Amino acid sequence: MQADRPRHVGARVQRVEDTRLLSGTARYIDDIRLPNMLHLSFVRAQYAHAKILEIDTDGLADLAYPTIVFTGKDTAGIAVTAHQDFPEMQFSEQPVLAEDKVRFVGEPVAAVLADDPYDAEDAAELVFIDYDPLTVVGTMAQARDPEMPAIFDNWKGNIFIERQMKGGDLDAAKAEAAHVIRRTFYNQRQTGVPMECRGVVAEYDQASRVLTVWTSTQIPHLVRTYICEELGLPESRVRVVAPDVGGGFGVKGQVFVEEVLVPWLAMKTGRPVKWIEDRREHMMASIHARDHEHTLEAYVSAEGRLLGLKADISVDVGAYSTYPFTAAGDPGMAAKVMPGPYDFQAYEATFRALATNKCPLGTYRGVARPSAVFSLERLMDEIAAELGMDPFEIRLKNVIRDFPYKNVLGFTYDPGSYAESLEKARDLLAADIAEAARSKASSDTRIGVGCALFIEQGAHGTPDFTRRRVPIETGYIAARVEMEPDGEVIVDVGLQNHGQGHETVMAQVAADVLGVDPSNVYVRQGDTLTTPYSVGTWGSRGGPLGGGAVHEASKILAEKLRAIAGHLLQTDKEKIVLYGGKAQVDGAEDRFIEIRKLCRIALRNVDQLPEGMIPGLEAAYSLDGSADGTYANALHAAVVEIDIKTGKMKLRRFLAVEDCGTILNPLIVDGQVRGGIVQGIGSAMLEHFIYDEECQPLSTSFADYLMPLATEIPNIEVHHIETPTPRTPLGAKGLGEGGAIGPAAAIANAVADALGISVLKTPLNGNEIWRLATAIREGE
Amino acid sequence: MRPTPFEYHRAESLDHALALLAEFGEEGRPLGGGQSLVPMMNLRLARPAHLVDINGLPLDFIEVEGDVLRVGALVRHERYLKEKVIGERFAAFHDAVQWIGHPTIRSRGTIGGSIAHADPSAELPAVAMLYGATIIARSANGERRIAADDFFLGAYMTALEAGEMVVAVEFPLPPAHSAGAFMEISERRSDFATVSVGAQITFSGGSITGARIVATGVELQPIRAIPAEEALSGKPLSACEARAAGRAFAEGIDPISDNVASSEYRRSLAAELTSRAVEKACQRALEAGQE
Numbered sequence A: 001m002q003a004d005r006p007r008h009v010g011a012r013v014q015r016v017e018d019t020r021l022l023s024g025t026a027r028y029i030d031d032i033r034l035p036n037m038l039h040l041s042f043v044r045a046q047y048a049h050a051k052i053l054e055i056d057t058d059g060l061a062d063l064a065y066p067t068i069v070f071t072g073k074d075t076a077g078i079a080v081t082a083h084q085d086f087p088e089m090q091f092s093e094q095p096v097l098a099e100d101k102v103r104f105v106g107e108p109v110a111a112v113l114a115d116d117p118y119d120a121e122d123a124a125e126l127v128f129i130d131y132d133p134l135t136v137v138g139t140m141a142q143a144r145d146p147e148m149p150a151i152f153d154n155w156k157g158n159i160f161i162e163r164q165m166k167g168g169d170l171d172a173a174k175a176e177a178a179h180v181i182r183r184t185f186y187n188q189r190q191t192g193v194p195m196e197c198r199g200v201v202a203e204y205d206q207a208s209r210v211l212t213v214w215t216s217t218q219i220p221h222l223v224r225t226y227i228c229e230e231l232g233l234p235e236s237r238v239r240v241v242a243p244d245v246g247g248g249f250g251v252k253g254q255v256f257v258e259e260v261l262v263p264w265l266a267m268k269t270g271r272p273v274k275w276i277e278d279r280r281e282h283m284m285a286s287i288h289a290r291d292h293e294h295t296l297e298a299y300v301s302a303e304g305r306l307l308g309l310k311a312d313i314s315v316d317v318g319a320y321s322t323y324p325f326t327a328a329g330d331p332g333m334a335a336k337v338m339p340g341p342y343d344f345q346a347y348e349a350t351f352r353a354l355a356t357n358k359c360p361l362g363t364y365r366g367v368a369r370p371s372a373v374f375s376l377e378r379l380m381d382e383i384a385a386e387l388g389m390d391p392f393e394i395r396l397k398n399v400i401r402d403f404p405y406k407n408v409l410g411f412t413y414d415p416g417s418y419a420e421s422l423e424k425a426r427d428l429l430a431a432d433i434a435e436a437a438r439s440k441a442s443s444d445t446r447i448g449v450g451c452a453l454f455i456e457q458g459a460h461g462t463p464d465f466t467r468r469r470v471p472i473e474t475g476y477i478a479a480r481v482e483m484e485p486d487g488e489v490i491v492d493v494g495l496q497n498h499g500q501g502h503e504t505v506m507a508q509v510a511a512d513v514l515g516v517d518p519s520n521v522y523v524r525q526g527d528t529l530t531t532p533y534s535v536g537t538w539g540s541r542g543g544p545l546g547g548g549a550v551h552e553a554s555k556i557l558a559e560k561l562r563a564i565a566g567h568l569l570q571t572d573k574e575k576i577v578l579y580g581g582k583a584q585v586d587g588a589e590d591r592f593i594e595i596r597k598l599c600r601i602a603l604r605n606v607d608q609l610p611e612g613m614i615p616g617l618e619a620a621y622s623l624d625g626s627a628d629g630t631y632a633n634a635l636h637a638a639v640v641e642i643d644i645k646t647g648k649m650k651l652r653r654f655l656a657v658e659d660c661g662t663i664l665n666p667l668i669v670d671g672q673v674r675g676g677i678v679q680g681i682g683s684a685m686l687e688h689f690i691y692d693e694e695c696q697p698l699s700t701s702f703a704d705y706l707m708p709l710a711t712e713i714p715n716i717e718v719h720h721i722e723t724p725t726p727r728t729p730l731g732a733k734g735l736g737e738g739g740a741i742g743p744a745a746a747i748a749n750a751v752a753d754a755l756g757i758s759v760l761k762t763p764l765n766g767n768e769i770w771r772l773a774t775a776i777r778e779g780e
Numbered sequence B: 001m002r003p004t005p006f007e008y009h010r011a012e013s014l015d016h017a018l019a020l021l022a023e024f025g026e027e028g029r030p031l032g033g034g035q036s037l038v039p040m041m042n043l044r045l046a047r048p049a050h051l052v053d054i055n056g057l058p059l060d061f062i063e064v065e066g067d068v069l070r071v072g073a074l075v076r077h078e079r080y081l082k083e084k085v086i087g088e089r090f091a092a093f094h095d096a097v098q099w100i101g102h103p104t105i106r107s108r109g110t111i112g113g114s115i116a117h118a119d120p121s122a123e124l125p126a127v128a129m130l131y132g133a134t135i136i137a138r139s140a141n142g143e144r145r146i147a148a149d150d151f152f153l154g155a156y157m158t159a160l161e162a163g164e165m166v167v168a169v170e171f172p173l174p175p176a177h178s179a180g181a182f183m184e185i186s187e188r189r190s191d192f193a194t195v196s197v198g199a200q201i202t203f204s205g206g207s208i209t210g211a212r213i214v215a216t217g218v219e220l221q222p223i224r225a226i227p228a229e230e231a232l233s234g235k236p237l238s239a240c241e242a243r244a245a246g247r248a249f250a251e252g253i254d255p256i257s258d259n260v261a262s263s264e265y266r267r268s269l270a271a272e273l274t275s276r277a278v279e280k281a282c283q284r285a286l287e288a289g290q291e
């Protein structure tokens, strides 16, 4: 009916939130200042594994200003727990303040409160803790060693959980195989590094018995539920607000001990309490990511068909299980997504989460998929090399082409453009591939081209979480759409915008359905007082599920507007179209009524409503993901130039051919893809969180933890293919994480191509490239 | 990431600054561009009780007097890129500056701060050694002139004494028949060097008559590459055997090892960058000869 009219969805609409974010008028957690507020500074563990013998706070008494200090004795029993409901799982409890033991450097041991943040930090230095150091479990090998002491009482060994996933007949695949190719791959430990660190402010109002918690989070409702369950408070009287959040990348998608402790302190002291994390704390004690080791064994036919795959997956998940995705989140995800975009029907994965005395592992953009894709896509190139095939040829031979496709684990993929993206990239790279081939004659400079094909399961529905038995439990996003008497629209959605551009996209979606301009739509998020209960923003669900929920809720409202307009224009409501601020009779441009008039009638001049119609303009919708989610796909390709003598690697070119279904806003899609790729380049080449043998962190500032900078990033080319999914109302698939998933694999493949060797681990920094180039340099 | 309490003093004159520094001794620190000191204070790695802000002093001069280039302690790194005498007479210096941080850092950081801070991989200490510069230090007791070769004692350790500050660095103008180059490898463009090498040669009649080569990232202070310097003496500019000179230097060193680079990698870089810096210097010498 409206096909010929320009729509807001799909248009290059500028991000409305940027005015605020780029002009310094946004309000972040540190901008929240309340009267009579106490500032919190933590005393954090200096040992990775130690008994706490004594906490001496006598020094505080001599200070010229008052302080209050709390330790684990005061908060005994309050903890963050996150269990997967499997009998194999060993449980951890992370106390909000360490009780008898510390289990990683940076774990909070005491909370010092003062009127001034500088004083609080000075005072925290005066708390002396007497430790009795214990044996440190510092590596995956040590965690698997049954001789090592367990880091939790009544644990057997240091494995949180070890399980299997399988499908098909692997023995048959192995028997049929002409080639068996086995490699072990490793991705280093990282941390997510949002620009804004964490922070929590809490205030308890005695009169209303309402606790308000501001926190820099992606998941306000989940924080509320956790606080209420742990502190025994009614959810009706706890309000969690995420103000503007300066990036999260998954890091802020967990409930942290600090988020439970700060509200407790506010209630205990009767004063507002504020904690603003500094970068050092953030690096060592928020959450870490990656640190995966995968051994893959591929069974391949003589013609290069992948017949089966065996995987052994270990992840160093650190000292505690994190809420709500648990210690098994990363290894389980790696096992689940490993089969990727290829057509084979025999698979077996053994995966385990290993406990060590390190910062806990949690979600970071891509969640295990960057590592799984690194391993599988490196393996594809290893297979190609062994069989003397071209990397594109081996992929085209094995890629899934018929949809829907049921994979070896029973997940059904929605339609995608896997083969098409490969062919498109091969064309785009033809000149680079030729140049790379020519450079093989040189022992000074080598060029390499590498690609990574992958899919990104996003917008997961409740059944996916039920299968995983994780505390997240569900995956729906709810939206409530309301119109005001002046025709303005309010959209309250259970997402939490922390850079994704939701405020723009949700307005585009609602505007199209309601026939108004996006500038008339006010999108509110992140406050449990105004938004409907939802799981927040993570897992690439904002566009497909958040957008879908806004779309469906708006449709309900549009239906009512049409009914009122039909009544007033004396025509069938089916004939009414909403467009350009008007409700008009289709095909009769002069027969219309302004939408804002309809709103006034619905809310104030209700005597003009059709007989029996209930006044008001409000609609709500909750949209769950489909059982298997949506599968976006992308092909990432890197062209590298390597100085053989110095190990210096330059990224000459990086391109992505991506398919996220319906593109809701091309500017935002490109931004998401590019931002993710920059992070992926960091994973591939630079970012490395290093611990020494005693698990002392060595990468606690940006001088030691190297982030990619503009000088290292080439122009990133983004190409699109659009294959809408039937699984979400708008045809959109999840897209937020994809950018970060492919680069490590693509760059490693480019290095392998340039140097003609196996690349088995990241980061590919100068020293590592130099090492890999040894044979060429020495003329072997 | 909040500094411990400190008192801030704005120096009104050089004498005032020196008097304040004398009064505070070990407890006081000059504040230059703040690009190293302030981060260290925020991390509580530095805990000065008194900061003496010298930014108001007239120490931002670059002047040539006779055959000496005098650079005041407050000259910001970015300025060398625009200064004609640096571009024309101090090519290695000019090369090196482009490797210091990024423009925001370069427009605040000062030569006095960089020299006094003595980061093991910083460029300007290496440049000072490369040109045989003299560090002019002042205290309430008077002036000391310290040769760059004797100034850098280790990581963040210099010959400066408590109460003393750098007021200027004097670079002898390189002779007419000389050329230089500076090469660096770092993880990211703006990072401190993994290894850097500066080379400065003098020549006559198409042959090298003298060479000075300085490397960072090998030990905890910049070092001279004496074996390479010796190897080059008398070699023709057009076939200087730079590679052999690099190897001669690298064979005799036992470089530091850390999370950025192993000892072996640094050794290899020291050889390669020495070779490249020398080759570039020779190439510049030949190009200058053709004009």
Ligand SMILES: Cc1cc2nc3c(=O)[nH]c(=O)nc-3n(C[C@H](O)[C@H](O)[C@H](O)COP(=O)(O)OP(=O)(O)OC[C@H]3O[C@@H](n4cnc5c(N)ncnc54)[C@H](O)[C@@H]3O)c2cc1C
Pocket (backbone or CB within 6 Å): B029, B030, B031, B032, B033, B034, B035, B036, B037, B038, B039, B054, B073, B099, B100, B101, B102, B105, B108, B109, B110, B111, B112, B113, B114, B116, B117, B119, B121, B122, B123, B124, B164, B165, B166, B167, B190, B191, B192, B193
């Ligand atoms: C992100 C970043 C990247 C950087 N990258 C590089 C790089 O690649 N290479 C590099 O060389 N540097 C780099 N730096 C450091 C930068 O060059 C600093 O400016 C420099 O090291 C110190 O100069 P400053 O004037 O800022 O000194 P300040 O930070 O003010 O002081 C440093 C120290 O010197 C003392 N001091 C200052 N002035 C004097 C004086 N006149 N006499 C005696 N003592 C004095 C101070 O008391 C203090 O101890 C980087 C800095 C940053 C933040």
